[in-house]
Amino acid sequence: MFVDEVDIIVSGGHGGRGCVSFRREKYVPRGGPNGGDGGAGGSVHLEASLHLNTLVKYRFHPEFHATRGAHGEGSNRTGRRGKDLALEAPVGTVAYAYTPDGLRQIADLTEPGMRVPVARGGRGGRGNARFATPTNRAPRRAEPGEPGVSIRLRLRLKLLADVGLVGYPNVGKSTLIARVSAARPKIADYPFTTLAPNLGVVSLSDDRSFVVADVPGLIEGAHEGHGLGDRFLGHVERTKVLVHVVDVSGASGREPAHDLDVIRGELERYVPNAETLDPDHVPLARRPQVVAASKIDVLQDDARLVALRGQAAALGLECYPISAVTGDGMPELIEAMWRYVAAGRATALDHEHQEMRHPVPDP
Ligand SMILES: Nc1nc2c(ncn2[C@@H]2O[C@H](COP(=O)(O)OP(=O)(O)OP(=O)(O)O)[C@@H](O)[C@H]2O)c(=O)[nH]1
Ligand SMILES: [Mg+2]
Numbered sequence: 001m002f003v004d005e006v007d008i009i010v011s012g013g014h015g016g017r018g019c020v021s022f023r024r025e026k027y028v029p030r031g032g033p034n035g036g037d038g039g040a041g042g043s044v045h046l047e048a049s050l051h052l053n054t055l056v057k058y059r060f061h062p063e064f065h066a067t068r069g070a071h072g073e074g075s076n077r078t079g080r081r082g083k084d085l086a087l088e089a090p091v092g093t094v095a096y097a098y099t100p101d102g103l104r105q106i107a108d109l110t111e112p113g114m115r116v117p118v119a120r121g122g123r124g125g126r127g128n129a130r131f132a133t134p135t136n137r138a139p140r141r142a143e144p145g146e147p148g149v150s151i152r153l154r155l156r157l158k159l160l161a162d163v164g165l166v167g168y169p170n171v172g173k174s175t176l177i178a179r180v181s182a183a184r185p186k187i188a189d190y191p192f193t194t195l196a197p198n199l200g201v202v203s204l205s206d207d208r209s210f211v212v213a214d215v216p217g218l219i220e221g222a223h224e225g226h227g228l229g230d231r232f233l234g235h236v237e238r239t240k241v242l243v244h245v246v247d248v249s250g251a252s253g254r255e256p257a258h259d260l261d262v263i264r265g266e267l268e269r270y271v272p273n274a275e276t277l278d279p280d281h282v283p284l285a286r287r288p289q290v291v292a293a294s295k296i297d298v299l300q301d302d303a304r305l306v307a308l309r310g311q312a313a314a315l316g317l318e319c320y321p322i323s324a325v326t327g328d329g330m331p332e333l334i335e336a337m338w339r340y341v342a343a344g345r346a347t348a349l350d351h352e353h354q355e356m357r358h359p360v361p362d363p
Pocket of ligand 2: 173174175186187193194344
């Protein structure tokens with residue numbers, strides 16, 4: 001099951017209690033205090049994993065505690081620290097903390113292996129050895145451990161892809177991603193074959209690679225919940241270019257130029273979740289877009305392709321006729337994708353540099 005949003009509660013472990021104890025040994029009168037400190041509680045971390053692609057494991061098991069620290073002991077023995085707890089989440093997961101003013105982003109797992117603490121364990125209490133002073137050489141005082149931080153988090157998976165494939169169902173989006181990457185999504189001749197997004201890595205050469213996302217098909221009215229709805233568009237929110245895959249073969253019975261309009265209309269009407277929106281979000285309808293006229297190997301009538309080309313040109317969009325089955329036109333489409341990806345990455349870098357030069361002042 002594909003789950004891309006869950007709420008969980010995470011708690012760091014309680015710190016161990018400090019100990020009250022005195023050294024007692026034959027021939028050592030008034031040995032003095034030797035109560036050790038309690039161990040700190042374990043912390044909860046989120047850890048980005050490439051091996052997961054859904055948050056489903058948190059759906060039915062939403063509470064996590066790191067272990068508590070052990071109590072201090074006599075002979076100045078500090079209690080053992082509680083064990084940290086690492087919660088694995090797919091790369092692309094963003095964590096938000098619930099605050100009185102709404103959700104606040106606290107982690108964005110952009111790289112595999114990235115580990116971010118989300119709930120610290122409590123400090124261990126000090127043992128009585130720490131309270132000895134020249135005037136009180138036998139303190140009977142020790143501290144309790146502190147409780148760990150406990151917070152409620154929203155986890156939201158927002159796939160990290162450079163290119164998003166959008167279009168009606170059955171137009172060949174999954175066939176396209178299977179052709180250009182090692183992804184092997186289910187492909188079949190009926191609508192809504194794909195029920196969850198798929199990612200594929202396209203490698204043109206060592207330093208030219210990018211990630212493509214194939215998302216479930218859209219239909220007219222998706223923004224009102226028709227078909228599978230438009231919620232999967234959340235997974236192309238972080239892409240740099242959208243590729244409209246439009247079937248020009250005539251087999252769908254629809255007009256390709258009209259299909260393009262409908263999908264662009266759905267992009268226009270897509271309302272992202274304001275609470276979990278990236279700060280530099282550009283509305284999907286304003287992202288760079290390219291048209292892939294698909295299934296040209298079984299093109300019945302040239303007029304459909306001509307009409308789609310005209311429509312794309314009128315909108316200022318490049319149009320690439322392709323067949324994901326025979327491979328015709330694919331190299332040109334991939335090169336075009338790369339151009340947009342490279343341009344998008346350059347702009348993103350520029351922004352980072354700007355921010356470094358003009359850092360936002362602390363409030
Ligand atoms: N002849 C031909 N058939 C194609 C081409 N691309 C895809 N198909 C066929 O079209 C059908 C649908 O392909 P998919 O890749 O599953 O389509 P999709 O867009 O992923 O569909 P959904 O997952 O339902 O949104 C399959 O039977 C494919 O074999 C193509 O370039 N030429
Ligand atoms: Mg598909």
